[in-house]
Amino acid sequence: MSSLTFQELILELQSFWGENGCVILQPLDLEVGAGTFHPATFLKALGPENWNSAYVQPSRRPQDGRYGENPNRLQHYYQFQVVMKPSPADFQERYLDSLRRLGLDPLEHDVRFVEDNWESPTLGAWGLGWEVWLNGMEVSQFTYFQQAGGLECLPVTGEITYGIERLAMYLQDVDSVYDLVWSETPTGTIKYGDVFHQNEVEMSTFNFQQADVDHLFGYFEFCEKEAERLVSLELPLPAYEFVMKASHTFNLLDARHAISVTERQRYILRVRTLARLAAQGYVASRAKLGFPLADKDLAEAALKALAEESAA
Amino acid sequence: MSTQTVLFELGTEELPAGEYEGMANALASGMASGLEQHGLATGEMTVFATTRRLAVLIENVQECADDTEQEVLGPPVAAAKADDGSWTPAAVGFAKKQGMSADELQIISTEKGDRLGVRKVAAGALCTDVLPAVVTQAVENIPVSKRMRWGRERHEFLRPVQWLVLLCGAEVIEVSLFGLTSDRVSRGHRFHGQSSVTVAHADAYEATLKEQFVIASVDERKALIRGQVEGLASKDERVVIDDNLLGEVTGLVEWPVALRGSFDESFLTVPRQALISSMREHQKYFHIEHPDGELVPSFITISNIESKRPEAVVYGNEKVIRPRLADAAFFFDTDKETTLASKALRLESVLFQRDLGTLAEKQTRISEVAQTLSQTLGADKATVKAAGCLIKADLVSDMVGEFPELQGIAGRHYALHDGAPEAVANAIEQHYWPKFSGDQLPQSPESAALALADRLDTLIGIFGIGQVPTGSKDPFALRRASLAVIRILLTFAPTANLEMILTTAKQSFPSGVLDEGVVDTVKAYLLDRLPAHYEEQGVSVDILRSVTAVGTETIGDIDCRSLAVASFAGSDAANALAAANKRVANILTKVDETLPAINEQLLTETAELALRAALTESQASLDLAVADNDYPQALSNLAQLREPVDAFFDNVLVNADDASVRLNRLALLQELRGQFLKVADLAVLAR
Numbered sequence: 001m002s003s004l005t006f007q008e009l010i011l012e013l014q015s016f017w018g019e020n021g022c023v024i025l026q027p028l029d030l031e032v033g034a035g036t037f038h039p040a041t042f043l044k045a046l047g048p049e050n051w052n053s054a055y056v057q058p059s060r061r062p063q064d065g066r067y068g069e070n071p072n073r074l075q076h077y078y079q080f081q082v083v084m085k086p087s088p089a090d091f092q093e094r095y096l097d098s099l100r101r102l103g104l105d106p107l108e109h110d111v112r113f114v115e116d117n118w119e120s121p122t123l124g125a126w127g128l129g130w131e132v133w134l135n136g137m138e139v140s141q142f143t144y145f146q147q148a149g150g151l152e153c154l155p156v157t158g159e160i161t162y163g164i165e166r167l168a169m170y171l172q173d174v175d176s177v178y179d180l181v182w183s184e185t186p187t188g189t190i191k192y193g194d195v196f197h198q199n200e201v202e203m204s205t206f207n208f209q210q211a212d213v214d215h216l217f218g219y220f221e222f223c224e225k226e227a228e229r230l231v232s233l234e235l236p237l238p239a240y241e242f243v244m245k246a247s248h249t250f251n252l253l254d255a256r257h258a259i260s261v262t263e264r265q266r267y268i269l270r271v272r273t274l275a276r277l278a279a280q281g282y283v284a285s286r287a288k289l290g291f292p293l294a295d296k297d298l299a300e301a302a303l304k305a306l307a308e309e310s311a312a
Numbered sequence: 313m314s315t316q317t318v319l320f321e322l323g324t325e326e327l328p329a330g331e332y333e334g335m336a337n338a339l340a341s342g343m344a345s346g347l348e349q350h351g352l353a354t355g356e357m358t359v360f361a362t363t364r365r366l367a368v369l370i371e372n373v374q375e376c377a378d379d380t381e382q383e384v385l386g387p388p389v390a391a392a393k394a395d396d397g398s399w400t401p402a403a404v405g406f407a408k409k410q411g412m413s414a415d416e417l418q419i420i421s422t423e424k425g426d427r428l429g430v431r432k433v434a435a436g437a438l439c440t441d442v443l444p445a446v447v448t449q450a451v452e453n454i455p456v457s458k459r460m461r462w463g464r465e466r467h468e469f470l471r472p473v474q475w476l477v478l479l480c481g482a483e484v485i486e487v488s489l490f491g492l493t494s495d496r497v498s499r500g501h502r503f504h505g506q507s508s509v510t511v512a513h514a515d516a517y518e519a520t521l522k523e524q525f526v527i528a529s530v531d532e533r534k535a536l537i538r539g540q541v542e543g544l545a546s547k548d549e550r551v552v553i554d555d556n557l558l559g560e561v562t563g564l565v566e567w568p569v570a571l572r573g574s575f576d577e578s579f580l581t582v583p584r585q586a587l588i589s590s591m592r593e594h595q596k597y598f599h600i601e602h603p604d605g606e607l608v609p610s611f612i613t614i615s616n617i618e619s620k621r622p623e624a625v626v627y628g629n630e631k632v633i634r635p636r637l638a639d640a641a642f643f644f645d646t647d648k649e650t651t652l653a654s655k656a657l658r659l660e661s662v663l664f665q666r667d668l669g670t671l672a673e674k675q676t677r678i679s680e681v682a683q684t685l686s687q688t689l690g691a692d693k694a695t696v697k698a699a700g701c702l703i704k705a706d707l708v709s710d711m712v713g714e715f716p717e718l719q720g721i722a723g724r725h726y727a728l729h730d731g732a733p734e735a736v737a738n739a740i741e742q743h744y745w746p747k748f749s750g751d752q753l754p755q756s757p758e759s760a761a762l763a764l765a766d767r768l769d770t771l772i773g774i775f776g777i778g779q780v781p782t783g784s785k786d787p788f789a790l791r792r793a794s795l796a797v798i799r800i801l802l803t804f805a806p807t808a809n810l811e812m813i814l815t816t817a818k819q820s821f822p823s824g825v826l827d828e829g830v831v832d833t834v835k836a837y838l839l840d841r842l843p844a845h846y847e848e849q850g851v852s853v854d855i856l857r858s859v860t861a862v863g864t865e866t867i868g869d870i871d872c873r874s875l876a877v878a879s880f881a882g883s884d885a886a887n888a889l890a891a892a893n894k895r896v897a898n899i900l901t902k903v904d905e906t907l908p909a910i911n912e913q914l915l916t917e918t919a920e921l922a923l924r925a926a927l928t929e930s931q932a933s934l935d936l937a938v939a940d941n942d943y944p945q946a947l948s949n950l951a952q953l954r955e956p957v958d959a960f961f962d963n964v965l966v967n968a969d970d971a972s973v974r975l976n977r978l979a980l981l982q983e984l985r986g987q988f989l990k991v992a993d994l995a996v997l998a999r
Contacts (some may be wrong), residue, residue: 003879005918072635074696086462086464087462087463087472088463088465089463089474090474092325093507096502105620106502106503106617106619107503107504107617107619108619108620108624108625109619109624109625109628110615110616110617110623110625110628110906111503111616112326112564112616112729113325113326113363114326114329114564115326115327115329115330115456117330127460128470128471130326132581134628135615135624135625135627135628135632135633136595136613136628136632136633137628137632140850144460144461144472146461153461154461154464155463156460156461156462156463158462170628170631175631175635187965193830244701251553284360295464300463301497
């Protein structure tokens with residue numbers, strides 16, 4: 001079998017998880033460091049409502065840029081994100097089926113679930129799970145969310161994050177991400193490098209050398225104030241957008257080495273505080289609607305718990 | 313007595329490799345003690361554990377526990393009948409509760425008098441009845457390091473629980489845990505086996521799983537992996553099988569298949585520790601050596617399947633390790649583009665500790681102190697100086713950034729590359745030795761001087777700013793540093809004065825930074841670590857206290873005296889003299905007067921004259937022995953005093969009416985005590 005092109009890989013994963021009951025979303029139109037930041041994961045993991053979704057998320061990590069010179073490191077890459085809430089009992093089997101769909105036979109390739117616990121200090125989130133090894137290479141992260149925005153997750157969201165460049169490099173047997181075949185077109189083969197190499201060079205230059213530090217510090221403050229203001233106006237979704245913007249601004253400042261080691265911890269705490277506010281605001285707003293997507297018993301239990309909390 | 317085999321299996325999603333075995337053992341002991349509490353005798357127990365299951369098989373479990381007789385006590389006989397001879401309400405009430413009439417009750421004698429009561433025979437518990445509760449309790453008591461929830465319920469475990477099997481012989485016993493109900497349906501290997509596997513009988517468990525490509529026994533898997541791994545090395549190669557790594561990979565597979573891959577020979581120019589770390593820490597590979605210890609450019613990985621195309625698994629693993637090794641090689645090469653000396657300059661921007669300055673400052677202090685101590689340790693000062701300005705430089709290298717365990721090793725390579733002499737390169741590597749308790753000491757006096765100065769700097773610095781380690785918190789590893797100081801001094805400078813050494817270290821800090829009393833604090837802390845150092849040599853805390861009570865000038869002296877007292881202690885003479893010393897010490901502490909010199913004229917009693925003579929005789933030989941540090945000889949001299957001392961206390965009254973006689977006798981005792989205190993305060997050893 002000829003291996004999948006990069007775009008076929010995405011299409012296969014989308015149709016597989018679509019068949020598995022997931023709402024197929026499009027990427028979030030903001031800069032984020034990982035698919036977990038997408039409201040379809042972070043916010044939907046909160047409260048009692050059910051939710052199944054899958055989407056590609058471009059992920060930006062300014063620090064990881066290498067001016068297009070490193071075959072494995074990118075400041076912009078893709079994650080394929082799957083969330084299922086509550087996590088189904090056969091979540092692992094479904095994941096393995098998705099690998100089979102991509103042409104990876106687990107009787108031929110050694111697939112392993114190796115302990116790996118996930119934590120996002122900026123989101124106040126953590127979970128337990130594994131990294132998935134394919135012949136010794138980490139190709140996915142598998143996490144059962146326990147907490148997000150400082151709030152306990154129930155039902156639990158199961159999250160799978162595929163590193164799709166890596167998976168594709170394995171399937172296509174190339175050693176450089178830039179050699180990945182993105183697509184075969186009538187006018188010739190389009191490679192990952194054709195699509196993104198120039199972007200890596202220019203964005204690395206921007207992230208490391210040109211990003212305006214003074215402006216970014218000011219913008220971080222602005223985002224922080226906006227997030228707080230919007231939460232107080234009971235607008236948690238716009239507030240959360242400013243949390244994401246604050247987080248990305250912090251990442252840029254970090255790439256510019258503009259934040260000292262001791263200050264760094266304080267910035268992380270500030271973003272976490274905002275994430276927590278937005279999370280609480282979001283749950284409150286869904287509670288007002290009666291948690292429409294939740295199982296009845298869980299919705300009632302959650303509403304009761306919230307009522308008791310505010311009474312106390 | 314009929315018995316059955318009991319089997320319980322808890323099926324899970326993949327458990328962390330470090331924990332599953334301990335959890336299975338806890339489950340097993342929980343079940344065994346649970347059955348025992350119900351009076352059920354049990355036979356041999358086998359514990360099974362894989363990454364997807366914890367299981368316990370107990371053979372010859374009594375089907376039914378023996379009957380037991382129970383006494384149920386009611387009211388006292390005295391309160392059982394009214395004056396008219398009728399039963400009181402208390403008696404009637406008790407009888408009713410027991411389901412009988414009061415006339416049927418018996419009189420049972422107890423320590424507190426006669427009581428009404430009944431003797432009942434309680435039928436022994438049935439194994440099948442108690443198993444659900446026993447299993448539930450045992451599962452609840454499994455230690456779980458970090459609990460998690462899954463799905464939509466509140467159940468918690470280390471990873472999601474997927475299935476339960478509970479069998480008593482061939483019979484399914486129902487127990488409900490984690491929202492699941494037990495059955496006889498297990499699961500086979502994730503890929504080779506079936507997803508539902510019927511276990512017909514508890515006895516068939518292990519064999520049934522093996523048919524399903526699951527080796528449930530940890531020991532069997534371990535042995536299998538060891539055999540396979542060794543089988544993949546040729547006759548003139550040796551696979552290094554680290555027990556921790558073996559344990560870890562055993563916990564990652566149910567059907568182990570060892571495969572051998574290789575990497576490009578050109579990577580062998582990279583320090584072997586970096587290659588081994590890449591293979592072991594990241595990929596959990598075993599590495600292979602030639603007889604001379606040189607690495608073979610190969611690795612062995614343990615896969616969990618009998619692959620249809622093993623070459624695909626090998627190929628994949630080779631593809632993963634290649635960039636990792638390439639990273640290491642890249643770091644090694646780029647590090648070598650700049651000299652170690654230029655890297656040392658960058659230490660100025662790395663903080664050691666906020667109040668104690670940068671690593672550059674620390675390195676300067678270490679170098680100065682080591683040079684000052686060179687003579688004491690018999691080290692060549694020029695070598696110490698040359699190494700001293702480089703020892704921490706590799707901490708800013710890319711290699712150590714990626715592989716922290718290469719500190720010192722990388723520095724050694726880079727120093728040699730820069731043309732430094734072997735002795736300097738060795739000192740750079742070995743100043744980190746001993747790395748852990750029981751690790752080897754630095755091999756040269758130069759390395760030892762730097763190793764010592766490094767530890768002293770940390771101890772004096774951290775204590776000097778008041779960051780005393782507490783029970784669980786010792787972030788600067790001061791305990792380990794202290795033990796290293798003791799060992800290095802014992803080997804390289806046993807006669808060095810402790811206070812002088814600590815003061816030298818203190819003086820390397822700018823004035824005003826450290827607490828003034830830090831030398832005493834650190835000295836006391838070092839002495840407190842002695843029991844840990846001597847633990848394996850059978851020198852007790854009391855012996856060390858008896859020795860340090862009389863002098864702590866040098867580690868070597870403490871060592872000689874401790875070992876001598878340790879071999880002396882426990883003998884009859886030692887016990888008697890310890891008691892006598894304690895007695896003398898107690899008497900002397902109550903004396904307020906200044907004692908005069910011994911006046912021979914005032915000695916009249918035979919026993920005191922004899923003690924005086926014995927003391928005079930022992931004095932000279934004791935001084936000689938002590939001067940030679942021959943403490944065993946000194947103690948055997950002192951042992952000669954036992955009889956005259958005993959005779960003195962038996963026959964002489966210290967508190968004589970005549971004050972001058974009394975003071976003279978006290979002076980005699982002080983002389984006696986003084987002789988002992990040249991070796992140790994034996995009073996501490998008195999029981």
